[in-house]
Structure formats: C-alpha cells, structure tokens
Amino acid sequence: MNANSDLxxxxxxxxxxxxxxxxxxxxxxxxxxxxxxxxxxxxxxARIKAWWIMVILxxxxxxxxxxxxxxxxxxxxFAALREFITLTDTxxxxxxxxxxxxxxxxxxxxxxxxxxxxxxFSIFIPIYAFLLMPIISVLRGDTERFLIRIAEVQWALMICxxxxxxxxxxxxxxxxxxxxxxxxxxxxxxxIVQLSDVLQYVWGKLFGRTKIAPSLSPSKTVEGFVGGxxxxxxxxxxxxxxxxxTPFQAGVLALxxxxxxxxxxxxxxxxxxxxGVKDWGNLIEGHGGLIxxxxxxxxxxxxxxxxxxxxxxxx
Amino acid sequence: xxxxxxxxxxAAIVVFARAITAVRAIWPNEGIPQxxxxxxxNHSSHGDFILxxxxxxxxxxxxxxxxxxxxxxxxxxxxxxxxxxxFDAVLIERDRDKRTRDPIEAxxxxxxxxxxxxxxxxxxxxxxxxxxxxxxxGLFHLASIRPDVQLVPVWINNLNRVMPKGEIVPIxxxxxxxxxxxxxxxxxxNKETFLDRARRALLDLSPKHPGGDQ
Numbered sequence: 001m002n003a004n005s006d007l008x009x010x011x012x013x014x015x016x017x018x019x020x021x022x023x024x025x026x027x028x029x030x031x032x033x034x035x036x037x038x039x040x041x042x043x044x045x046a047r048i049k050a051w052w053i054m055v056i057l058x059x060x061x062x063x064x065x066x067x068x069x070x071x072x073x074x075x076x077x078f079a080a081l082r083e084f085i086t087l088t089d090t091x092x093x094x095x096x097x098x099x100x101x102x103x104x105x106x107x108x109x110x111x112x113x114x115x116x117x118x119x120x121f122s123i124f125i126p127i128y129a130f131l132l133m134p135i136i137s138v139l140r141g142d143t144e145r146f147l148i149r150i151a152e153v154q155w156a157l158m159i160c161x162x163x164x165x166x167x168x169x170x171x172x173x174x175x176x177x178x179x180x181x182x183x184x185x186x187x188x189x190x191x192i193v194q195l196s197d198v199l200q201y202v203w204g205k206l207f208g209r210t211k212i213a214p215s216l217s218p219s220k221t222v223e224g225f226v227g228g229x230x231x232x233x234x235x236x237x238x239x240x241x242x243x244x245x246t247p248f249q250a251g252v253l254a255l256x257x258x259x260x261x262x263x264x265x266x267x268x269x270x271x272x273x274x275x276g277v278k279d280w281g282n283l284i285e286g287h288g289g290l291i292x293x294x295x296x297x298x299x300x301x302x303x304x305x306x307x308x309x310x311x312x313x314x315x
Numbered sequence: 316x317x318x319x320x321x322x323x324x325x326a327a328i329v330v331f332a333r334a335i336t337a338v339r340a341i342w343p344n345e346g347i348p349q350x351x352x353x354x355x356x357n358h359s360s361h362g363d364f365i366l367x368x369x370x371x372x373x374x375x376x377x378x379x380x381x382x383x384x385x386x387x388x389x390x391x392x393x394x395x396x397x398x399x400x401x402f403d404a405v406l407i408e409r410d411r412d413k414r415t416r417d418p419i420e421a422x423x424x425x426x427x428x429x430x431x432x433x434x435x436x437x438x439x440x441x442x443x444x445x446x447x448x449x450x451x452x453g454l455f456h457l458a459s460i461r462p463d464v465q466l467v468p469v470w471i472n473n474l475n476r477v478m479p480k481g482e483i484v485p486i487x488x489x490x491x492x493x494x495x496x497x498x499x500x501x502x503x504x505n506k507e508t509f510l511d512r513a514r515r516a517l518l519d520l521s522p523k524h525p526g527g528d529q
Contacts, residue, residue, distance in 0.1 A: 078487070079337075081487075082337065082487045082488060082489060083489060085486070085487075085488060086473065086488045086489040090476070092479045092482075095479060095482050095484075095486065096484075098486045099484045099486060102486065102487055103484070281337070281489055282339055283337070
C-alpha cells in the first residue's frame with residue numbers, strides 16, 4: 001500500500017459523499033413549492049457548497065506536500081487569531097504585543113515545524129510567548145484590566161496558533177512502517193472531527209429531543225451527541241487502513257477525538273455567548289467564521305498528536 | 316504618469332486593507348442606497364475612507380470622493396499622490412483664518428458635478444474614549460444648501476484598533492462598515508436639531524460589544 005493510492009481512495013470517498021450531499025440538498029430545494037424559500041435548507045446548501053471549497057483547498061495543500069500543509073494551517077491560524085483578537089477587549093497599550101503575536105509568534109511557530117524543531121516548537125508559545133508578551137504590554141505602563149488583557153492574548157495564541165499547529169505537526173512524527181504516509185494522519189483527524197460534527201448535526205435534526213447544554217449551545221441534543229459520537233467512532237475504526245493503528249485502536253482514538261471536539265465546541269460556544277455574538281466571523285458562508293469550523297479540530301489535535309507521539313512515534 | 320499608476324495603487328491599497336481587516340459591509344434592510352449620497356462616518360483613522368470606499372460596489376465607488384483635510388493630504392509628495400491622484404479627495408482647508416476657499420462651497424460644487432461624498436462630520440480624528448465627538452456644523456451647512464441630497468450614516472467599526480494614532484504596524488482585526496437608512500434635512504430644521512438627529516442616527520449603528528457585529 002502506498003500513501004498515494006490510499007489518498008486517492010479517500011478523495012474518491014469524500015467526493016462521493018459531497019456529490020450525494022449536494023444531490024440531497026438540491027432535491028430538498030426542489031421539493032419546496034415554487035417561489036418559497038426555507039432558511040434551514042438554504043443554510044444546508046450554503047454549508048455543502050462551503051464544504052466543496054474546503055475539501056478542494058485541503059486536497060490542494062496535500063498535493064503540494066509539507067509546504068502546502070504548513071501554509072494552509074498557517075493561514076488558518078492567522079484568520080482564527082484575527083477572529084479571536086477582534087472579540088477581545090485589548091487596549092492601545094497592547095499594540096506591540098498584538099503585532100508580535102501576528103507577525104513574530106505565529107510565523108515562528110510554523111517555521112519551527114518546517115525546521116522540525118520539536119523541542120522548542122512544543123514550549124515556544126506556552127513558555128516564551130507566555131512570558132514575553134506581558135513584558136511587551138507592561139512596558140507601556142497601562143495597568144487597567146491588565147491581567148484580563150494579557151490572559152486574553154495568551155489564550156488566543158494558545159488556541160489559534162499553538163493548538164492549531166498540532167495538526168500539521170503530525171507530519172513530523174516518525175512511525176516505523178508508516179514512513180511517507182503521515183499526511184493520512186491529518187486526513188484521519190480532520191475527517192473524524194468534521195464528520196462527527198456533521199453527524200451530530202444530522203442525528204440531532206432527525207431524532208433530537210433532549211437538549212444537552214441549553215445555556216451554551218441550544219441546538220445540541222443528547223440524541224445528536226450519542227448518535228454522532230457512536231457513528232464517528234465506528235467510521236474511525238473502519239478507516240484503520242489509512243492509519244498505523246489496528247481497527248480497535250483507530251476506534252478508541254476516534255472516540256477521544258470526537259469527545260475532545262464536542263467539548264471544544266462547547267468551550268468556544270461559551271466564549272461566543274460571553275461576547276454576545278452568534279458566530280466568530282463570516283469567512284465561510286453558511287458556517288460563520290473560521291473558528292466555528294475549527295473549534296473542535298483545535299481541541300482534539302494536540303491530544304491526538306501526543307497520544308500518537310507517545311505510543312507510536314520513535315521521535 | 317501619475318494618472319497611470321494611480322489606478323493600480325488604488326487597487327493595491329484596497330487589497331491590502333481587505334487582507335488586514337477582512338472588511339465587510341452591512342447594508343440596511345432596504346438594500347444599498349442608490350443615487351447620489353453624502354456618506355457621513357465616524358472618524359478615528361486615516362484609513363477610514365479607504366474602508367468605506369473598499370466596500371462600495373464598483374459602480375458607486377467610481378463616483379464617490381472622500382472629503383479630507385488639505386493640511387494632511389498636501390503635507391508630502393506621497394500624501395499628495397495618494398490623496399489627490401489615487402483617491403481623488405476633495406481637499407478642504409480647515410484653518411478658518413488662512414483658508415482661501417469656503418469648504419462648503421467646494422463640497423457643493425462636487426455634488427453639483429454628480430459625485431457622492433464621504434464626509435467625517437466630527438471634523439477631526441477621534442482619539443478620545445468617547446464613541447463619537449460632537450459634530451462640526453459642516454454637514455448642516457452642506458445639507459442646507461443642497462437639501463435634496465441623501466445623507467447616509469456609516470459606522471466604521473474597529474479600524475481605530477487596527478491602527479491607533481502614532482502606530483506604524485497595523486494589527487489584523489475584522490472590521491465592519493455599517494450603512495444606515497438615508498436621511499434628509501427637514502424644511503426649517505435648525506442646526507442643533509439636525510446635527511443631533513444625524514449624530515444619533517450614526518450612533519445607532521455602533522456595536523454594543525467590542526468588535527462585535529452589533
């Protein structure tokens with residue numbers, strides 16, 4: 001088995017899935033009486049269309065190899081950080097710290113991945129940025145809401161840059177017998193997280209009755225959660241052939257990924273509610289901002305990375 | 316030569332502004348106000364009119380000219396090039412004692428030529444913590460002598476955080492430009508009432524949360 005033929009199988013599978021979804025969306029739209037519109041169906045079709053674009057972008061990045069993947073996730077980090085900082089309450093005194101976050105910390109984090117400097121990559125933001133950013137802010141001498149301001153910037157960097165960069169970091173692992181196939185680990189992670197989100201949405205729409213977190217995310221239901229997690233876990237096990245895992249291990253990892261993704265969605269939802277917004281932004285039509293799509297990936301990526309690194313990787 | 320490179324420079328500035336701010340227009344329910352308008356907006360940065368300009372549909376953008384202070388935009392040759400050639404600004408002299416021409420007359424003349432205007436009724440960049448400074452009387456005088464023109468309030472959100480005064484590096488933050496319903500001066504409306512009404516129409520467009528969508 002080589003990475004390319006497996007990748008093509010995956011691409012074929014995903015395209016089939018998208019064609020089926022687009023067809024369903026089209027039929028739903030056509031079943032409506034002429035001249036009538038339905039917000040839910042319109043949103044569904046906008047989401048499917050956005051999925052086409054996202055899948056094609058990720059596919060192109062995979063084709064371009066390591067450079068492509070790093071550039072894609074570097075851009076995701078940039079757009080996510082922009083959405084996050086927009087919702088924080090920073091002051092003029094934070095200007096240089098914010099400039100450093102966007103134009104120094106973010107590029108350096110991805111450059112360290114390019115150089116495969118795992119040691120410094122894994123502590124650069126939690127230690128160096130953590131200590132240096134408040135120093136840059138404090139030099140301006142403005143103490144108003146100081147702790148809140150520096151905490152918000154650090155949180156933004158951890159979520160949007162540090163955690164997100166653990167997706168492309170999967171390329172740096174060395175797993176005996178799995179050489180040259182690491183890009184499939186990214187595919188596994190992203191497919192499971194996103195399918196889990198989609199399946200929770202579908203199960204919830206079909207059978208959802210009991211709200212699971214009414215004050216955080218009124219659209220999430222227990223039925224959607226259970227159905228989504230179980231089906232995503234099974235799909236994860238069935239995708240074992242693209243991973244270095246056995247079917248059972250693949251299922252367990254898929255379960256971990258979906259659980260982290262679910263709770264990540266809740267945490268990011270709580271932040272949105274706190275700031276009084278419905279979406280993080282408007283980058284992806286039908287979905288909202290980039291963070292709306294990336295929240296669950298960001299929470300599961302570092303955990304998935306470290307499990308694989310600890311038990312499978314030799315580096 | 317200047318004319319030739321003015322267009323690509325304008326396009327490049329708009330692309331750069333979009334890349335940093337991902338700027339997005341929020342139109343009123345009735346849709347984009349058509350016809351000749353005076354857009355009046357809050358002012359906190361030299362980039363304000365660029366964002367308004369960037370979100371206007373091309374057909375409206377081509378005939379929209381910003382009104383800007385001559386002191387700043389004639390200061391150096393690069394400012395002059397950007398102000399006059401690239402954005403075709405209507406430059407007005409703010410200093411009452413030194414000016415050679417009445418700014419209201421200059422603006423009225425541009426309106427008579429068929430162009431729309433982008434105007435900042437606060438008269439200067441707002442660097443205070445207040446959301447909006449008191450309006451100068453320019454908007455009232457212009458509306459009095461050209462009462463038929465539509466006045467559209469425009470709230471520019473977040474650009475003051477992207478590039479506060481004195482900073483040279485812009486911070487990428489999402490900006491929105493919210494257009495309100497067009498208003499007009501009423502017959503016999505006095506200066507205070509009109510300016511208060513216009514100012515409140517503009518403030519109504521401002522968001523309730525920092526950086527929020529409103």
